[in-house]
Amino acid sequence: MNSKDEKSCFEEFKDFVKSTSEEYVDEKFTHTRSFNGIKNLHCETWRYNLEGYDEKDSRGKFLQLDAVYENPNQVLLHLFGYYPVVPERVIVLLDIKSDLIQEISELLNRYPDVENIYPQLKADKCPAPEWLVYPEIPCGSIGWRMGYGEDYLESLMRVPFNGKSFRSSFGEPKNWNFNEKFIDYAGPNLALYSIGWTDKGLPLYELRNENTLALSDKFTSKLINESFRIAHVDYENIEDAFTDSKKSSDEREANWEKLEYSVLLNVLYYKIMEDEFLTEELLKTDERELSLKTENYFWEDKKEMLILALMEVRSEIKRLFENNDDIDWLYTEFLKIAPYDFQPVANNSIVNRNSAEYMIYEQTYANAQLYVRDTNLSKKQEEMYERGKIIQERGFVDATSKIGKMTTTHRFAILSNHMADLSQFEKETDWGIHTANANSQFKILDVYTFEGKTQILILHLIDGFEVIFEDDKTIKSEYVEKARKSFEESFEKEVIESVNGKDWLERCSFPVGLNGDDELWEIQG
Numbered sequence: 001m002n003s004k005d006e007k008s009c010f011e012e013f014k015d016f017v018k019s020t021s022e023e024y025v026d027e028k029f030t031h032t033r034s035f036n037g038i039k040n041l042h043c044e045t046w047r048y049n050l051e052g053y054d055e056k057d058s059r060g061k062f063l064q065l066d067a068v069y070e071n072p073n074q075v076l077l078h079l080f081g082y083y084p085v086v087p088e089r090v091i092v093l094l095d096i097k098s099d100l101i102q103e104i105s106e107l108l109n110r111y112p113d114v115e116n117i118y119p120q121l122k123a124d125k126c127p128a129p130e131w132l133v134y135p136e137i138p139c140g141s142i143g144w145r146m147g148y149g150e151d152y153l154e155s156l157m158r159v160p161f162n163g164k165s166f167r168s169s170f171g172e173p174k175n176w177n178f179n180e181k182f183i184d185y186a187g188p189n190l191a192l193y194s195i196g197w198t199d200k201g202l203p204l205y206e207l208r209n210e211n212t213l214a215l216s217d218k219f220t221s222k223l224i225n226e227s228f229r230i231a232h233v234d235y236e237n238i239e240d241a242f243t244d245s246k247k248s249s250d251e252r253e254a255n256w257e258k259l260e261y262s263v264l265l266n267v268l269y270y271k272i273m274e275d276e277f278l279t280e281e282l283l284k285t286d287e288r289e290l291s292l293k294t295e296n297y298f299w300e301d302k303k304e305m306l307i308l309a310l311m312e313v314r315s316e317i318k319r320l321f322e323n324n325d326d327i328d329w330l331y332t333e334f335l336k337i338a339p340y341d342f343q344p345v346a347n348n349s350i351v352n353r354n355s356a357e358y359m360i361y362e363q364t365y366a367n368a369q370l371y372v373r374d375t376n377l378s379k380k381q382e383e384m385y386e387r388g389k390i391i392q393e394r395g396f397v398d399a400t401s402k403i404g405k406m407t408t409t410h411r412f413a414i415l416s417n418h419m420a421d422l423s424q425f426e427k428e429t430d431w432g433i434h435t436a437n438a439n440s441q442f443k444i445l446d447v448y449t450f451e452g453k454t455q456i457l458i459l460h461l462i463d464g465f466e467v468i469f470e471d472d473k474t475i476k477s478e479y480v481e482k483a484r485k486s487f488e489e490s491f492e493k494e495v496i497e498s499v500n501g502k503d504w505l506e507r508c509s510f511p512v513g514l515n516g517d518d519e520l521w522e523i524q525g
Contacts (some may be wrong), residue, residue, distance in 0.1 A: 006085045010111075013063045017107045020046065037280050037451055038321060039329040043068050046142035049251045066102070066436040068333045072100055076119060076330055077107065078337050091118040091337060096524065105219050108495065110449055118334060118342055125328035126161045127335055129170045129302055130354070132327075135273035136229045139176035143231055144354035148336070153354065154171040155335040158342065162473070169323040176314060186258040191249035193241065193266040194259040197316070202309040204315065205289075213288035215310075224299060225272050232358040239276060239298050241267045257492075264302075265311045280390050282314050283321075285364060360465045365476055368417040368459075371434050374408040374500070375509040377454075381446075381511050381518050382410065385456050388472040389444045389512030392523045397436040397482065398507055403486065404496035406453055408505065410510055413483050416460030417447070429500040441466045441523065446480045458512065 019033040030047040043066065050061040063081035073096050080089035092114065096103050107114060121127065130137075130144070135154055137143035144150060144381050174197040182196025198204070214221075228234050235241040245263045249256045272278045288305050299306055385391075399414050400425070419434040426433060442458035443466075449455075457480060463467055468474065498504070 004309055009048070009085050010063070013046070013065075014019045014108045016048060016107065017046045017065060017108060018101060021101070030229060036276050036278075037277070038283070038324060039327075040070055041329050041333070042067055042070070042072075048081075050085070064107075064344045066268070067100075067104065070330055070367060074330075075104075076334060079108075079111070083207060088207070090114050090116060090311060090341070093334075093335070098431050116339075118191045118332050118338070120277055121161060121331050122328045125158055125326060125331070126166050126169075127156055127331040128138055128170075128327045128329065129166070130156065131169075131173050131176065133332060133336065135173075138230070138231055139172070139354065141231045141354075149354075150365045152336055152339070155338040155342075157355075158338075159259065171319065173320060174268070175269060182262070186262075187255050189252045189254040191252065191254050191256070191259050192245040193263050193270075194245065194249070195266060196253070196262045197265055197295060197312070199260060203261060203305075206306055207304060207307065208289060208464075211288060211292045212437075213285050214289055215292040216281070217293070219278065220294055222275060222278055223268075223271065223298055224294060226275075228274050230267075230270045238267050238271050239296075240486075241270075261305060262311065263314060264305060264412075268306075268309050269316065273317065279317060282310070284317060285314065295345070311413065324388060357468050360462060360468055361474060364417070364459065364462050364465075364469075365479065366417060368415045368479070369401070370403065370483060371401055371414045371416060371419060372403050373397070373399040373412045373414070373512075374406050374505065374512065375412065375465065375508050376408050377410040377411050377511055378518070380452060381514060382456075384511075384514060384520055385444050385447055387444055387447055388475070389520075390441055390461070390466060390469060391444065391458070392441045392516075392522065393436070393512050394439060394441060394521055395442060396438050397512055398436050399436075400499045400504075401432040401434060402496050402499050403490055404491055404493045407495055407500045409453055411453070412488065412508075413457045413487065414442070414460055415457065415483070418462070419460060427504075431504055436460055437463075439524065443469045443474070445475050445481065448484050450484075450488055455483065457483045461470050 002159070016029050016031075020029075022031075023033055024031045028047070028049050029080055032045050034043045035041070035510070036043070042139070045067075046065045048063040050063070061082045063085055064079070066078040067075050068078075069075040075094045075096055077090065077094055079088060079093045081335070087233070090107075090111065090404055092107065094103060094107065130153060131139075132319065134143070134149050139148070139201070144153060152269075175193075176197045177195075179196045179199060181199040183190070185200050186194070186196065188449075212320045225237055228238070229235070230239075230241060233241075233244075242260075242264060245257060246260070248254075249259055262337060272282060290310055292303070292307065292310075294300055397414070399419065410504050414436070416436065418436075422433045423431070440463075443461060443489045444456065445459050446457040447454065458470070459479075511518070513520055
């Protein structure tokens with residue numbers, strides 16, 4: 001394609017944008033409009049296929065302009081396509097003062113002399129969690145480490161927002177967590193898409209045949225007949241995915257009778273969450289009992305199970321979108337296309353369930369036990385322990401698994417899953433001793449005073465990954481609450497003599513993380 005062709009193609013594309021007001025499709029030009037009621041987003045797309053376009057050509061010989069907006073006054077534009085017709089893609093948040101098409105055309109007339117203008121995250125809002133953006137990618141899938149899934153996560157990590165609020169507002173899908181009790185019930189030999197939503201994988205509802213609502217023929221046809229995707233696998237319809245799972249259960253000698261309802265739940269979840277029409281229509285049915293008509297023999301034979309699963313998927317989708325108003329969906333659309341150099345950059349990696357950082361974060365808390373060391377601190381020493389700080393102790397840190405009533409003024413409560421259990425080596429003592437290595441680092445999760453005594457809760461960090469916990473968003477409130485409850489309950493217990501004797505209290509007398517001048521040790525790598 002010579003330069004004259006390139007210029008004429010772009011001019012023809014601009015004329016098409018300027019002149020198109022309705023949906024239009026032919027071999028060269030396409031203009032479509034859509035509206036997503038859940039996201040409250042309008043979308044328009046103008047696409048121009050260049051002559052000689054080959055669908056197998058990975059370079060994609062086309063020009064495309066996407067316009068996304070919540071209201072017609074502010075539009076996010078994304079122009080991209082075949083190089084060199086479009087040398088640089090453009091991302092602009094355009095304030096519309098008069099006519100949408102006219103101002104878009106004026107911007108195209110200035111191209112390529114157009115500066116990118118990126119939107120800002122609205123106050124008190126957050127981007128959408130990844131499972132609502134790309135619901136077809138399961139947790140742990142390679143799709144979060146390659147391609148568009150990885151791109152979105154990398155963009156999400158750059159955005160400063162309240163990660164603690166994010167995690168509390170947006171629960172993960174039920175199929176993002178293996179239910180150990182379900183595995184105990186169904187057996188270790190599972191099938192594709194057989195993650196149980198409940199302990200026994202039984203339906204949440206039962207059919208009463210009262211006040212039923214018939215699903216439309218369009219809904220039923222799209223649900224049963226149209227293609228969809230789970231991870232990297234494309235399915236012609238939900239029957240293909242369901243039977244694919246059945247084949248895998250046969251190969252693995254799994255108990256299909258205990259798995260099939262859970263499989264159907266997950267297959268329907270992926271199918272419906274990927275289709276805006278199906279999602280919106282299903283949510284509109286509220287809490288009504290559903291019914292459907294189908295001439296498909298396969299599902300006619302399983303109609304009751306299909307209806308029960310649809311109702312349960314509806315309940316799950318409703319839960320996932322419960323705090324939909326807290327999402328800035330326009331900004332989320334920007335993150336899906338954001339370039340690598342956009343600012344600001346923030347460290348929010350722990351909100352990403354699929355990141356290595358999150359895995360370390362979870363591993364640090366996983367199966368953590370509470371150990372205590374009671375001591376007496378001065379007021380000055382106590383004031384050195386500020387919530388959120390990371391401290392390091394140069395020496396070994398001893399603590400006990402025996403938690404009783406205090407005889408001192410202060411208690412260090414150590415939350416850890418990797419202290420060394422030395423109690424088995426005790427001969428003339430009964431301390432229940434556990435020890436953290438020298439130079440261990442701890443994060444201060446809480447400083448809590450109750451009835452004149454103070455507990456300092458510290459999290460034992462995994463060596464080499466302490467940087468992940470430099471943000472207060474890494475404090476898990478449920479562990480703080482449990483530790484406080486344990487502290488309060490200890491006041492009603494008996495004093496455990498073995499860990500209140502002179503030798504043990506002297507062993508625990510030094511304040512964790514403070515040097516001889518009652519100052520925090522400088523952290524060393």
